[in-house]
Amino acid sequence: MxxxxxxxxxxxxxxxxxxxxxxxxxxxxxxxxxxxxxxxxxxxxxxxxxxxxxxxxxxxxxxxxxxxxxxxxxxxxxxxxxxxxxxxxxxxxxxxxxxxxxxxxxxxxxxxxxxxxxxxxxxxxxxxxxxxxxxxxxxxxxxxxxRQTQAHLDDLLSAKEAMGLEYSLSQVFSPKQKELFLKKLRNEKLTKTEKEYFSRVVKKRVFALANPELHRLSQKLLQHL
Known part of the structure; x- marks a missing residue:
């Protein structure tokens, strides 16, 4: 005992x-x-x-x-x-x-x-x-x-990163736009209506986010906030 x-x-x-x-x-x-x-x-x-x-x-x-x-x-x-x-x-x-x-x-x-x-x-x-x-x-x-400890730490970091990404996407896209963004990222099939909306609205925002000059200016601005 x-x-x-x-x-x-x-x-x-x-x-x-x-x-x-x-x-x-x-x-x-x-x-x-x-x-x-x-x-x-x-x-x-x-x-x-x-x-x-x-x-x-x-x-x-x-x-x-x-x-x-x-x-x-x-x-x-x-x-x-x-x-x-x-x-x-x-x-x-x-x-x-x-x-x-x-x-x-x-x-x-x-x-x-x-x-x-x-x-x-x-x-x-x-x-x-x-x-x-x-x-x-x-x-x-x-x-x-x-190994168990490291795996647990990796899981925590992954969860933290996922939460950060989720929050950032919510600041830029509406719920519907965010859904389409993630579906496109995962190569999931979009309906005809979703494709049209993605090309007309979401795609423009993605191009803006990917602009390196905009990214540089955003980082510079953050230094003064």
């Missing part, structure tokens, strides 16, 4: 992607992830860390505060450093990554980070506290998460 509860909470941190929870719940969930000692869950730690940190919900010291055993506190640090090494290996730059790395000043922890980098760059499985972490599975898990 405890594991099922943990998995449900991890769903909010990238397993799969859902909305993040409250800050306290996020840090507690990450602490429980560390305490689970389950390698397959640990392999997904970079996903949970990136997702929660990007949303400003991860606090290293608060997460550490939920851990009592010194070994768990150490594991948290090792997993964070492993995650940072993964991001660097994949060429990802997060605004919070350097600040997080700066928390680890001990030489042995910095050496652990360098070993992580070497293992990740050479696709060599890595030992963490006596267990073996599959570098390949870590990369696959994170790349799947990153």
């Amino acid at each position: 405890g594991k099922e509860n943990l998995l449900k909470r991890l769903a909010a941190l990238g397993f799969p992607l859902l909305e993040a929870e409250k800050e306290a719940e996020v840090n507690l969930t990450l602490a429980d992830l560390v305490k689970s000692h389950e390698m397959k869950l640990w392999e997904g730690f970079p996903v949970a860390l990136a997702n929660s940190s990007e949303k400003g919900l991860f606090d290293y010291y608060k997460t550490e505060g939920y851990l009592r055993a010194p070994s768990d506190k150490l594991n948290l640090g090792l997993l964070v450093l492993f995650s940072l090494a993964l991001y660097k290996t994949l060429g990802l730059k997060f605004s919070w990554a350097d600040r997080l790395y700066a928390l680890f000043k001990k030489k042995d922890l910095r050496q652990h980070y360098e070993r992580c980098l070497s293992a990740l760059r050479n696709n060599r499985d890595f030992a963490v506290q006596g267990d073996v972490m599959s570098v390949q599975r870590v990369k696959v898990t994170f790349n799947n998460y990153f």
Whole structure:
């Protein structure tokens, strides 16, 4: 039951992607992830860390505060450093990554980070506290998460662009004219009446909009508004 509860909470941190929870719940969930000692869950730690940190919900010291055993506190640090090494290996730059790395000043922890980098760059499985972490599975898990995130972002941008286009068309064309403009753009068949109206009215506006000099003057005018 405890594991099922943990998995449900991890769903909010990238397993799969859902909305993040409250800050306290996020840090507690990450602490429980560390305490689970389950390698397959640990392999997904970079996903949970990136997702929660990007949303400003991860606090290293608060997460550490939920851990009592010194070994768990150490594991948290090792997993964070492993995650940072993964991001660097994949060429990802997060605004919070350097600040997080700066928390680890001990030489042995910095050496652990360098070993992580070497293992990740050479696709060599890595030992963490006596267990073996599959570098390949870590990369696959994170790349799947990153692709989903990027696809979601692309969808949002597409929707935003579509809304902007819809608004702009509404400023220039009447509803009927806009409908014909889009139908023509999509190569949809027009009725005889629609063709005549398009040629008589809409086409003239399209030519005006496509005029480069008009576009240049409009841009110049906008600079003074």
